Amino acid sequence: MLLTSEDIASLSVATRNLSKGYDKGPLAVDSLDLSIRPGEVFGLLGPNGAGKTTTIRMLLGLLRPTCGQVFVHGEEITTGRQRVKSRLGVCPQETVLWPELTVSEHLYLIGRMYDVPGKTLRAETERLIGEFSLGEKRNQPTKRLSGGLRRRLNLAMALVHGPDVIMLDEPSAGLDPQSRALLWERVKQLTKDGRRTVVLTTHSMEEADRLSDRVGILDHGKMLVLDTPDVLKRSIGEGDVLEMELDRAPSSEAMEALRRHGRVEQQAATATTVSVRGLDIMQRFPGIVVALTSSGVVIRGTRLRPNTLEDVFLKMTGRSLRD
Amino acid sequence: MRFLPLSFAIAKRMRRDLFTLFFAILFPAFFLLIFAVAFGKTGPMKNQRLDLAVVNRDEGLRVNFGNGQDTLLLGVTLVDVLESLSYSTSSGWMRSDSSSSGLTGLDSLGLGARRPESPVFGVVDTLREADALKKVSSGDLDAVFVIPAGFTKAAMAMAMEDVMGRVFTGAMDGFRGEAREPEVTGRSSGEVAGPTGPWSGSSAGPGVLGRKPTVSEIQRMIDDVSRRLERRGKKTGLPLDSLSLPSRKADPVALSLAGDPSNLGFTMAGGIIRNVLDEFLKKVSQRSLEEAKDFLPAEPSAATADLISLENSSVAVETRTVFDYQVPGIIVFALLMLVSLVSVTLLLDLTQGHLERLKLTRMSSLDYFLGNTLPWMVLSILQLGLLFGVAKLLGYHNAGGMLAGVGLVLLGSLSSVSLALIVAALAKNEKQASAVATMIAVPLSFLSGAFFSVRDVVVSRDFFGHSLGLTDLSPWTHTTKALVGMLTFGKSLAEVRWNVMMQVGLTVLLLLVGIGLFSRRRLTAQR
The missing domain is CATH 1.10.357 (Tetracycline Repressor; domain 2)
Known part of the structure; x- marks a missing residue:
């Protein structure tokens, strides 16, 4: 669907036919059309080398597209980059900090680089230091901070100038559960007022599921699916999943008997874990047990769960390992 | 910002x-x-010898200071001074002890030199400036120093500024002595009879003309005083008749030092020669006064025995x-x-x-x-x-x-x-x-x-x-x-x-x- 100028102006982030190719090989990003709305948390998922980082770098204006356009609040990033920059906040995947500078000096420096007036900057610095529980370490050089504190500061730096669009590139990588919970809480609050937009890339399906309003799965530079997590989960099949741990790989006859109860997934023919996905799977459970035990297989454990985003991800991108 | x-x-x-x-x-x-x-x-590098070509075009000046005529060749003397400069062990460089070199003009100034053991300059006398400049370009020489024609004449003219002032004062003192004689023999007090001419007046001294006298005026004044004294049967005790002063008039001359500005040796040579020249001209002036001392009133300052010696000089470059x-x-x-x-x-x-x-x-x-x-x-x-x-x-x-x-x-x-x-x-x-x-x-x-x-x-x-x-x-x-x-x-x-x-x-x-x-x-x- 071709976006009109009005559509683009109403969107936080939009891309039109965005592509990036390098000297040799296929396109890293291939004709990507994104429409991210204000107040939305947009999850961008994909296996390693899918084109997520390339996409993010083009959205930030760090990488020049081979073709296509990027718009932030209706402004094309190549022509109005200086104006667009103030509206963008970025939390890079790697914590980029100056080891000799303190926590407050980092926030001050980045704020000044975005032309935040002194008084506002001081107030915002105080607020963020409090919000991310950095108060005790405010005068510590960052080389003395723990990994978790460094990541919290990294996120605070993305917010110090009050951006409309916040790009979080794997923000929870390396965080302990407490810090991750704090981070998720902050991300949810960011979009509460419906004004700000968050673009999130992550390898944590749980994180994407919990935080994202919509999720796009990218692979080989192409957007494979894009919808809400619930729709995506439903798209791979109604019902629940019964996972069973067996004492040995089931025979072909046992597998055939299982397929009468639902869709069977087995990572390899010799794998001892088998999943059966289907509607009313619990009512079918006795029949499944009979099918397996009659072939001499012992069931060591079972787990019943609903479809997850990971199921969607694996279904869309396959199970083969990436570079 | x-x-x-x-x-x-x-x-x-x-x-x-x-x-x-x-x-x-x-x-x-x-x-x-x-x-x-x-x-x-x-450090051993401080005794670095600077290779200097000298083009001396000075033709000298015939002069008579009362003890016979001589040809003064200050250009040659200056070259000799440069050749005799040596590095001392305690400071940067200094003039070596002087002795007669037998060069024309040096004896009259009491200058002379022997080859120093650790010379500042390796001096090459030449008249071919173009060749010397080529050697500068090729790095074989640090600098080419050109002493122009008329250097002695100009240097002596500068020196005569001081001499004439002193001679004038001395002559006027002699004149005052002559003028006081009548007073002893009964002339009225306060009447000052002076020689006729531009210096006549009620008081005597260099300021009587309101300007510095010319050489010919001084010469005429000395002759006049001598005649008066002789008329009265008095002797001045000074060989005034033999005094012949060089002219104060001379065309300005410019000495030149050419070299590669990126060559530290050239920079060093420039600094040293500049200071040597200043000192040299000062000493020439002092020596001229020394020669004319018999005609002069009390010495304002002691003349130095060694005209070109720089041992005690406070010129900054000496200690570099x-x-x-x-x-x-x-x-x-x-x-x-x-x-x-x-x-x-x-x-x-x-x-x-x-x-x-x-x-x-x-x-x-x-x-x-x-x-x-x-x-x-x-x-x-x-x-x-x-x-x-x-x-x-x-x-x-x-x-x-x-x-x-x-x-x-x-x-x-x-x-x-x-x-x-x-x-x-x-x-x-x-x-x-x-x-x-x-x-x-x-x-x-x-x-x-x-x-x-x-x-x-x-x-x-x-x-x-x-x-x-x-x-x-x-x-x-x-x-x-x-x-x-x-x-x-x-x-x-x-x-x-x-x-x-x-x-x-x-x-x-x-x-x-x-x-x-x-x-x-x-x-x-x-x-």
């Missing part, structure tokens, strides 16, 4: 990174110490060592060290993601450049202060103050940051940057004449009226020359303006290339 917070942040980082600060500030000071030990007062010429060079070396430090810092910004983090902000290329340049410029000033202080402690003889070098050092640091930008734009990582910067900065230090003078390849013999060598294409060459001129020789900014102009021009050029290249390769969106 985004560059200011960036500058402050970089300055804080530098202050907290003591290892880098140590290398940036203290390493050149250690380097200075090494040079002071090697080339300072006790090679180290004195190297101190500005080491300051330039410290500036060139910035190339490596700055380029590595910029590459660290790149490889550690700091530059990309800053690129996400509203920072412009100019902000980044200024933000990074200012702290290094401040550092270079601190470095200058430290190096200057350490150099003074180690015996640096400077004629100019440290403040004279501030502007030059700021310009030099700007050149270094510009070159660092180019290195950082082309290198892939900090290791490459360090290696490339060192490979560029160290040869540049030598080529800029920071440590020793270098033989240059002439690119143009007339570039806006100046000879342009290959090394002149480096701004640091001009920083070195201007710093040597201002700090060591105490030259004014006007005197080194050519070097400053070249430094500014080349720095601007380097800056434009540096900013352009760095912006294009590092600060714009990647392709």
Whole structure:
């Protein structure tokens, strides 16, 4: 669907036919059309080398597209980059900090680089230091901070100038559960007022599921699916999943008997874990047990769960390992 | 004004990174110490012989000071003085003991010389200036010194200014003595009978004319006084009849010293000859007074026995060592060290993601450049202060103050940051940057004449009226020359303006290339 100028102006982030190719090989990003709305948390998922980082770098204006356009609040990033920059906040995947500078000096420096007036900057610095529980370490050089504190500061730096669009590139990588919970809480609050937009890339399906309003799965530079997590989960099949741990790989006859109860997934023919996905799977459970035990297989454990985003991800991108 | 917070942040980082600060500030000071030990007062290099060709066109002057006629050849005498200058063990250089050389004109001045053991100059007499200049170009000679025709005449004319004043005073004293005679024999008191002519009046003295008398007027006055005294049967006791004064009138003459400005030997020769010449002319004047002392009133000052001796002279250049010429060079070396430090810092910004983090902000290329340049410029000033202080402690003889070098050092640091930008734009990582910067900065230090003078390849013999060598294409060459001129020789900014102009021009050029290249390769969106 071709976006009109009005559509683009109403969107936080939009891309039109965005592509990036390098000297040799296929396109890293291939004709990507994104429409991210204000107040939305947009999850961008994909296996390693899918084109997520390339996409993010083009959205930030760090990488020049081979073709296509990027718009932030209706402004094309190549022509109005200086104006667009103030509206963008970025939390890079790697914590980029100056080891000799303190926590407050980092926030001050980045704020000044975005032309935040002194008084506002001081107030915002105080607020963020409090919000991310950095108060005790405010005068510590960052080389003395723990990994978790460094990541919290990294996120605070993305917010110090009050951006409309916040790009979080794997923000929870390396965080302990407490810090991750704090981070998720902050991300949810960011979009509460419906004004700000968050673009999130992550390898944590749980994180994407919990935080994202919509999720796009990218692979080989192409957007494979894009919808809400619930729709995506439903798209791979109604019902629940019964996972069973067996004492040995089931025979072909046992597998055939299982397929009468639902869709069977087995990572390899010799794998001892088998999943059966289907509607009313619990009512079918006795029949499944009979099918397996009659072939001499012992069931060591079972787990019943609903479809997850990971199921969607694996279904869309396959199970083969990436570079 | 985004560059200011960036500058402050970089300055804080530098202050907290003591290892880098140590290398940036203290390493050149250690380097200075090494040079002071090697080339300072006790160093062997201070006795470096300067090869000088002399073209002596002076034809001399026939003169009679009352003890017979003689031909005075001050040009020859000056050459002899230069030949006899030697390095002493306690100070930079000094005149060796003099003795008769048998040269015409020297005896009358009491000058003479023997070959010194450790000469300052290796003097080659020649009349072929063009050949000598070729040897300067090829580096076989440090300088060509031309003594023009009329040098003795001009020097003596200068000396006669003093002599005539004194002779006039003496003559007037004689006149007053003659005038007082009638008073003893009954003339009325207060009546002063004087000689007729321009000096008649109620009082006597040099001020009676309201101007300095001419030589002929003095001569006439002396003759007049002598005649009067003789008429009265008195003797002056002075051989006035034999007095024949040289003319005060002479055409101005200019001595010239030609050489390669990038050659430290030429710079040294210039400083030494300038001071020798001043001293020489002073001594000629004193000697002239000495010769005419029988005609003069009480001596205002004691004449020296050795006319050209400079042993006790307080002329600054006398105590110079090679180290004195190297101190500005080491300051330039410290500036060139910035190339490596700055380029590595910029590459660290790149490889550690700091530059990309800053690129996400509203920072412009100019902000980044200024933000990074200012702290290094401040550092270079601190470095200058430290190096200057350490150099003074180690015996640096400077004629100019440290403040004279501030502007030059700021310009030099700007050149270094510009070159660092180019290195950082082309290198892939900090290791490459360090290696490339060192490979560029160290040869540049030598080529800029920071440590020793270098033989240059002439690119143009007339570039806006100046000879342009290959090394002149480096701004640091001009920083070195201007710093040597201002700090060591105490030259004014006007005197080194050519070097400053070249430094500014080349720095601007380097800056434009540096900013352009760095912006294009590092600060714009990647392709």
